[in-house]
Amino acid sequence: MYATLEGLRRFDIPHKFEVVSIISLYAQWIREGRLKVDPAWNTEGLKFSVQDPCKLVRQSLGDPVADDLRFVIKSVVGEENFIDVWPNKSNNYCCGGGGGALQAGFVDNRRQHGKTKFDQLQDTGADVVITPCHNCHTQVKDICDHFGGKWQTTHLWGWIVKALQR
Amino acid sequence: MPKGSVLVVGGGIAGVQAALDLADSGFLVHLVEKTTAIGGRMSQLDKTFPTNDCSACILSPKLVECGRHLNINLLTLSDLVSLEGEPGNFKAVVHQRPRYVDPTKCIACGLCAEKCPKKVDNEYNLGIGKRKAAYLSFPQAVPLKYAIDPDNCIWLKKPGRCGACAKVCPAGAINFDDKAVDHELEVGSVVLALGFSPYDPSELDFTGYGRLANVITTMEFERYLSPSGPCMGHMERPSDGKEPKRVAWLQCVGSRDINRSCHPYCSSVCCMFAIKQAVIAKEHAHGEFAPSIFFMDMRTHGKGFEEYYNRARENGVSFHRARVHSILPADDEGNLRLRYVNEQGGIEFAEFDMVILSTGLEVDKNTIKLAERLNLELDEDNFIKTDVFNPVATSRPGVFVCGAVAEPKDIPQSVMEASAAALEAGSILAPARWSATAVKEYPLERDIHAEPPRIGVFVCHCGINIASVVDVKAVTEYARTLPDVVFSQDNLFTCSQDTIDQMVNTIKEQNLNRVVVSSCSPRTHEPLFQETLRDAGLNKYVFEMANIRDQDSWVHKNEPEAATVKAMDLTRMAVARVRGEEALPYHTVKVDKSAVVIGGGIGGMTAALSLAEQNFPVTLVEKSAQLGGNANNLFRTWQDDKVQPYLAETIAKVNNHPRIDVQLSCEITEAGGSVGKFTTTLSNGQNLQHGVAVVAVGGKAYSPEGDWQFLYGQNDKVHTLLEIDRMLIDESEDFKATGQAVFIHCVGSRIPERPWCSRVCCTHAIDQAVKLKEMNPDMDIFMLYRDIRTYGQRERLYQKARALGIIFVRYDLDHIPAVSEDSGQLIIKTHDPIVDAEITLQPDLLVLATAIEPQATGSSVAKFFKCAIDAHGFLLEAHMKLRPVDFATDGVYLAGLCHYPKPLEETIAQAKAAAARATIVLSLDEVPAESITAQVDPAKCVGCGVCVEVCAYNAVSMDEDKNISLVNADLCKGCGACVAGCRSDALTLQNIGNEQIMAAVEAAFD
Amino acid sequence: MSENYNLSKLRTRLKKQIEQAVPEARIDYCLTCGLCASGCPASGIEDMDPRKFLRYLVLGQDDIILQTNWIYSCSLCQRCKYACPMGIDVGRLVYEVKGMRPVEDRPKNLQKSCDLQKAGNSTGIPNDDFVWVVGDILEEIHETEPEWSDLKAPMDKVGAKFYLNQNAKEPTVEPEEMVPLWKILHAVGIDWTYSSKWWDGANYCLFTGDPEDWELTTRLQAETVDDLGCTTYINTE
Known part of the structure; x- marks a missing residue:
């Protein structure tokens, strides 16, 4: 998100389209009733937490998109099954996977960076951590495996389909 | 003739002080307060620094005095709407909102509030706890009259629905039909004392404020500590009411910040505010209590502050030089966790029961609107714009300002400015003095002489x-x-x-x-x-x-x-x-309506001019051969106002003023008498009769020596700030070739020998560095400092200096910079704590920011006038918080560096304040004198003369004919020295004689 | 006390270079308060933190800055800037320093990701393969999930309202992860399309420090979207 938005801005690249996040659209569609979801499937009460991607939230769209993200997750998995992290939204910790860290090597450094995020997610006790960003997804999964976390790291879309009412 | 009345807007401590000074010196004051009662922010505080006085206790007498004053017309629930006209003749419209309680009937029994069913957030307690829609903001409120809040009253929202208060009020004071009134007031001048608003940290999400229950602000904590607060003074944390044991204060929230709060200035008071709270909370706590303060620079730049800071450290308050990014919940119980880095970058964690945000001061948005209506200029931080050389004048003639609305400042400084503003507001109306006032009349005194005690x-x-x-x-x-x-x-x-x-x-x-x-x-x-x-x-x-x-x-x-x-x-x-006490007669002394001002620096000259311009004759005594004092060596103020032209202009005004008699190369050799009637002898033999005295004998620069000499006087590249100022005044070209310059701060200050902060040197040094950088942008400049103390809007100068590339390197007493020379080349080694490395510098110029010390003459002048000095030789005011320019001795006032180090603008304000206080005496024909005086029993007196010797006031003399001593009641201060000294029990003090004292002693053992 | 810096003549070449490239850098404004380091998860890695990073620049210790691999631990996440009283964006400065490192000294895989991106996408999968994988997976769904027999994954549909980018990871290693999003878009019933070129949703050229690479990849994608006539670019992450 940031690469595109900030790239268009910083290099003043001419374009005719607007850039939106799929997260904002999910939330808009659910509110408008175009995307019908029902958390009834979550009979076992799987607990979910979330990773606010820095590039999407703090650096691009701010708290409103983080609020949308929570609204979508709660709509899909049940309000009572969402456990938030602290700090969160625009003030969230970076997972340590971004900025090219996943590609750069320096694995120990990357995991040291990710330890803060690991502790934070571990404290939630969630079964599932939703990561709406590919870098976050890879890093959150890696630190979970490396530091002995128990959660499952996933994208958001699979759960939406699970809750989808057609 | 101008109008003899003044409008004072704002009923906080500054407005109250200005109102009292004006009313006491002969003007009718309309005091406009927006809430239901006067008292302002100070009334919300529990204790005040550095004396730990109970805030309400020291404020309350002033409020009561204001409320009872015959010549103060108190207008609560009121706002200034418009101001037309010009100095001497303004027309002000004040809109007064309805109270819905008739103040002439209300007996403050509280039944209305008790029965009122509507609970609302208590804004006086910063929203902590509830009050009723019928309410009294605090127990010592003046006026002590209940009010009904129309936004929440059930009846006023829907007439007929409630009315419980009206039913129970025994005085029939409830008046739901009360209407707003517009008062048209004719006044000669205006004083604005509009105060500040505490910064609201809700927008700083990383603080957790508003989301984490146990994150509160300093003002809120003050209410938690206060006996009149929501917890009756028991320290509780919001989440569970438990007493917190580990508390952290985070400094600079909403101050020194250009990113989130857009407040680039320092709020000046928060460092001391936090230390005081830590100290007081420790006293409140039952058992263990661990306070921690997280800060950037510790700014304890006021009188007694540095020693307060040192004592706090010794008494277990932890100080961490670190700013904390975020406040995190530690558990589900409400505890909080901080992750921070120490100065070397080491990561540390700490857990607390409660975190207090030291939120800054800002201008209230209503003030900004008012300033627009009154056509007043605001500065870039929205404070009311003032002039350095006229620190209480606004951009509009006849409208003056004091307190935190002109810049963040503490209570003593606000009180000083309040008196200064009173002086200015009264000075332009001097011909109309006593023209609009009423005279206090007491009921006839009952003769109780023959009555048995009741x-x-x-x-x-x-x-x-x-x-x-x-x-x-x-x-x-x-x-x-x-x-x-x-x-x-x-x-x-x-x-x-x-x-x-x-x-x-x-x-x-x-x-x-x-x-x-x-x-x-x-x-x-x-x-x-x-x-x-x-x-x-x-x-x-x-x-x-x-x-x-x-x-x-x-x-x-x-x-x-x-x-x-x-x-x-x-x-x-x-x-x-x-x-055993009896009624005593009220003595008075006829006032000699003239003044002696001691010290011919800016402070003394300002005081002299302020009094002379009101037509009071002044003798200005200066010990050196020229006027100007330290200002003779000052180049410019931090706001780039050149000092020398101002000084020359001031000296000319003094020399040309027909009511000022300047005595140069002259000192005081003797002084006696008391308020209203002093007799002073000068070294030239002149004898002066005067009603008041202002002491402004100044201070001097410390001459570097020992550990703090840094080759001063040995290497010609080493100078003091004043020496550089002299070169700048003389437009020296020397700096064009300077490649590297180094400034060392705190030379001689903040060490055991001189434990005070000299207040001006950070700003002075940084301004000088900025000047050098402007003259020669290629110059490298390093500032070696302990804490940067550019308080208030001086912080902008610090920011400017950094932006210019001036480098600041902190040192502490364990790493004092080492200065040596090699063939005349200076070599400085110092330690940078951030990268934990030694830095070597080779400057062409080393400037020492030396301490300010009191003049030795201060203590001798103090002795002449029976005034106190503190442990360091600075003159000691009557009360550090509320009487910053008075001595305990009536009729003697102080101003300038002899009180404490301070910049020019503060000296000017203090000098005007001293003149304001002196004016109160000079505007009276007679002042009350001591009634409790010594009396001689001629039958017992043996004429030994001990009493004459011991009297410090020259009140006792010997009747040579009868060989007995005589007491001059006009001069006697009732101190009792003669009574104690008398070997024949011939002297006694009325009402505190042996009879009363022995009765008390006997009662003690009953 | 480990080091001694001789600043008899202060040289801050690197700081000036950064300030030239980033006018809003405000390095000199730093109050050394430590708030950035307090909030940075990368503090302490390689004995560096955001405050030290600034301080070394101010004190002209360019070698330390040019050599530290901490620049690859800083994820440019801007959490420091978020609360810094002076609003200093350390990540922005780190970006410049990354770009100053000679290409041959940079982490190989990071540079490779960007180089591949410039050639098409970050994993280097050929565009034809992407088109084929999308078609293949769609076909499989049509066969195995009858209720989704009308599912679509439009490619290069000129005039579609929404353009959808696609992270290269899925078509490369886990293509089935593309399907849920198709289903959601289908259920909502919007008019969308992929593009068969410059379709990647990630952009690693943001992280190598070469603005011209970032500009190029962003521009090529923008031109593609405009050519398709889409009015809304949906970012999938």
């Missing part, structure tokens, strides 16, 4: 200050059993307006002829109660106080039973004393 005792709870330890009811009951006591009563706050009014009635109804108040200190409260006696037709000297707070409940916190017994003892002793 003593009334009033015992005070002082909120919880006394009552939480002492069983006040028991003391009251006990008092009633004492001989001659015919009445006793306990009161929540004896000094509150309603109790005072009630006391007048009680004295009359019960036909009392002696009164005892068992409460606090006579130093602060005796005048108030004595005034009450006079209002009730009693002589004010048939009165005694028993201090069951400072000397009892505060010092015996853990022994309530013994403390109660002691309170009874003290009360019994006071009763015994008062029983």
Whole structure:
């Protein structure tokens, strides 16, 4: 998100389209009733937490998109099954996977960076951590495996389909 | 002729002080306050730094005085709408909102609030806890009248729906039909004392404020600590009411920040505010208490502040030089966790029960609107714009300003400015003095001489200050059993307006002829109660106080039973004393309407001009051969105002003023007398009779020596700030070739020998560095500092200096910079704590920011006028918080560096304040003199002359014919030295003679 | 005390270079308060933190800055800037320093990701393969999930309202992860399309420090979207 938005801005690249996040659209569609979801499937009460991607939230769209993200997750998995992290939204910790860290090597450094995020997610006790960003997804999964976390790291879309009412 | 009345807007401490000064010096004051009561922010504080005085206790007498003052027209619930006209003749429109309670009927019984069913957030307590829609903001409120809040009152929202208050009010004071009124006031000048708003940190999500229950602000914590606050002074944390044991303060929230709050300035007071809270909270705590303060630069730049900081450190307050990014929840219980880095970058974690945000001061948005309506210029931070050389003048002539609305500042500075603003506002109306005022008339004094004693005792709870330890009811009951006591009563706050009014009635109804108040200190409260006696037709000297707070409940916190017994003892002793007291005559002294000002620097000249311009003759005494003092060596102020032209102009004004007599190369050799009538002898033999004196003898730069010499005087590249200023004044070209310059801060300050911060040197040094950088942008400049103390808007200068590339490297007393030379080349080694490395510099210029010390002459002048000096030789004011320009000796005032190091603009403000206070005396024809004077029993006097020797006031002389001593009642201050010295028991002090003292001593052992 | 810096003549070449490239850098404004380091999860890695990073620049210790691999631990996440009283964006400065490192000294895989991106996408999968994988997976769904027999994954549909980018990871290693999003878009019923070129949703050229690479990849994608006539670019992450 940031690469595109900030790239268009910083290099003043001419374009005719607007850039939106799929997260904002999910939330808009659910509110408008175009995307019908029902958390009834979550009979076992799987607990979910979330990773606010820095590039999407703090650096691009701010708290409103983080609020949308929570609204979508709660709509899909049940309000009572969402456990938030602290700090969160625009003030969230970076997972340590971004900025090219996943590609750069320096694995120990990357995991040291990710330890803060690991502790934070571990404290939630969630079964599932939703990561709406590919870098976050890879890093959150890696630190979970490396530091002995128990959660499952996933994208958001699979759960939406699970809750989808057609 | 101009109008003889002044409009003061804002009823906080600054507005109250300005109103009192103006009303006391002959003007009618309209005091406009937007809320239901005066008192402002100070009334919300629990304790004040650096004296740890109870804020409400020291403020309350002033509020009551204001409320009772014949020449102060108090307009609460009011806003200034418009101001037309010009200096001397303004027309102001003040909009007064309805109170819905008739203040002439309300007896402040509180039944309306008790029965009112509507609970709303208590804004006086910053939203902590609830109040009713019918309410009183705080127990000592002036006026002590309830009010109904129309936004929440059920009846006013829907008439007919409730009306419970009207049903229960025994006085029939509720008036739902009350209407707003627009007052058109004719005034000659205006003083704005609009105060500040605390910054709201809600927008700083990383602080967790508003989301984490136990993250609060300093103002909120003040209410938690206050006896009149939501927890009655018991320290509780919001989440579960438990007493917090580990508390952190985070400094600079909403200050020194250009990113989130857009407040680039320093709020000046928060460092001391936090330290004070840490110290006071430790006192409140039961058992272990661990306070931690996280800060950037510790700014304890005021008088007594640095020593307060040192004591706090010694007494277990932890200080961490680190800013914290985020406040995190530590658990589900409400505890909080901080992750921070120490100065070397090491990561640390700490857990706390509560975190307090030291939120800054900002201008209220209503102030900005008012300034627009009044056509006043604001500065870039939205504070009301003032002039460095005229620090209380706004952009509009005839409109003056004081307090935090012009820049963040503490209470003493606000009080100083309030007096200065009063001077300016009154000065332009001097011809109209006493033209609009009324004269106070007391009821005829009852002759009690032949009456048997009928003593009334009033015992005070002082909120919880006394009552939480002492069983006040028991003391009251006990008092009633004492001989001659015919009445006793306990009161929540004896000094509150309603109790005072009630006391007048009680004295009359019960036909009392002696009164005892068992409460606090006579130093602060005796005048108030004595005034009450006079209002009730009693002589004010048939009165005694028993201090069951400072000397009892505060010092015996853990022994309530013994403390109660002691309170009874003290009360019994006071009763015994008062029983033998008689009415004394009120002496007065005719005022010599002229002044002596000692010291011809900016402070002295400003004071002299301020008085002379009101037509009072002044003798200005300067010990050197020229006027100007330290200002002769100052280049510019931090706001780039050149000092020399201003100084030259001021000197010319002084020299040309027909009412100023300048005496150069002259000193005082003797002084005697007292307020209204001093006699002073000068070294040129001149004898002066004068009513007041202003002491402005200045200070001097410390000359570097020992560890702090840094080759000063040995290497010609080493200079002091004043020497560089001299070169700048002389437009020296020397700096064009300077490749590297280094400044060392705190040279001689903040060390055991000189434990004070010299206040001006950070700003002075940085301004000089900026000047050098502007002259020669290629110059590398390093500032070696301990804490940067560019308080208030001076912070902008610090930011500018950094932006120019001036590099700041911190040092501490364990790493004092090492200065050496090699073939004349300076070599400086210092340590940078951030990268933990030694840095070597080779400057072409080394500038030392040396300390400011008091002049030795200060102490001798102080002795002449019986004034106090502090441990370091600075002159000691009567009260560090509320009487910053008065000495304890009436009629003598102080200003400038002899009081404490301060910049030019503050010296000017203080000098004007001193002149304002002096004006009060000079505007009177006579002043009250001491009634309790020594008397000689000629039958016992043997004429030994010891009393003549020991009298510090020259009040005792020898009648050579009769060989007995004589006391001049006009000069006698009632100090008792002669009484104690007399070997034949011939001298006695009226009402505190052997009779009364022995009665009290005997009562002590009853 | 480990080091001694001789600043008899202060040289801050690197700081000036950064300030030239980033006018809003405000390095000199730093109050050394430590708030950035307090909030940075990368503090302490390689004995560096955001405050030290600034301080070394101010004190002209360019070698330390040019050599530290901490620049690859800083994820440019801007959490420091978020609360810094002076609003200093350390990540922005780190970006410049990354770009100053000679290409041959940079982490190989990071540079490779960007180089591949410039050639098409970050994993280097050929565009034809992407088109084929999308078609293949769609076909499989049509066969195995009858209720989704009308599912679509439009490619290069000129005039579609929404353009959808696609992270290269899925078509490369886990193509089935593309399906849920198709289903959601289908259920909502919007008019969308992929593009068969410049379709990647990630952009690693943001992280190598070469603005010209970032500009190029962003521009090529923008031109593609405009050519398709889409009015809304949906970012999938």
